[in-house]
Amino acid sequence: MRCIELYLSVLVVLTSQAVASIGSDMSAEECLAIGYRKSDVSCLRCKELIKFELFSMRDSCLKCCSKETDAEESTKTYSSARLDMCNCKMGAFPQIAAFIKERGRKFGSFSHRHVGGAYPILKLLDSGGRVVDELNIQKW
Numbered sequence: 480m481r482c483i484e485l486y487l488s489v490l491v492v493l494t495s496q497a498v499a500s501i502g503s504d505m506s507a508e509e510c511l512a513i514g515y516r517k518s519d520v521s522c523l524r525c526k527e528l529i530k531f532e533l534f535s536m537r538d539s540c541l542k543c544c545s546k547e548t549d550a551e552e553s554t555k556t557y558s559s560a561r562l563d564m565c566n567c568k569m570g571a572f573p574q575i576a577a578f579i580k581e582r583g584r585k586f587g588s589f590s591h592r593h594v595g596g597a598y599p600i601l602k603l604l605d606s607g608g609r610v611v612d613e614l615n616i617q618k619w
Contacts, residue, residue, distance in 0.1 A: 504542055515539070515540060520545060524544075558608075559589065560588060560604065561604060563600050564600070565598075579591050598615070600614065601614040602614075
């Protein structure tokens with residue numbers, strides 16, 4: 480536990496120093512240099528760093544965040560979801576098998592499709608049935 484605290488302290492100090500000399504917004508390259516991918520960082524997520532008392536990281540995160548990402552996160556909706564997974568892997572993922580058996584039928588917009596050899600992937604679909612997003616749910 481002590482090593483993690485030390486690592487976070489060092490990370491906060493290094494990030495703070497890297498940010499101190501830079502203006503209010505940073506370029507994608509500058510953000511990447513301190514560990515943020517500007518196109519993926521949500522300002523909403525940066526603000527949550529306060530919960531963990533990571534004030535310095537929050538400040539640098541806010542300089543690299545994208546408000547467009549916030550808008551996308553707050554407005555994304557999907558018409559349906561489909562779980563693509565090989566039936567032979569159900570034993571390795573009992574929680575997914577239980578969901579399909581017990582709760583999956585309760586959601587009319589949810590379906591399961593057998594895909595030979597595939598690990599569980601949740602595909603989120605638009606109203607036309609086209610895949611919009613995919614989520615790897617092996618670790619859920």
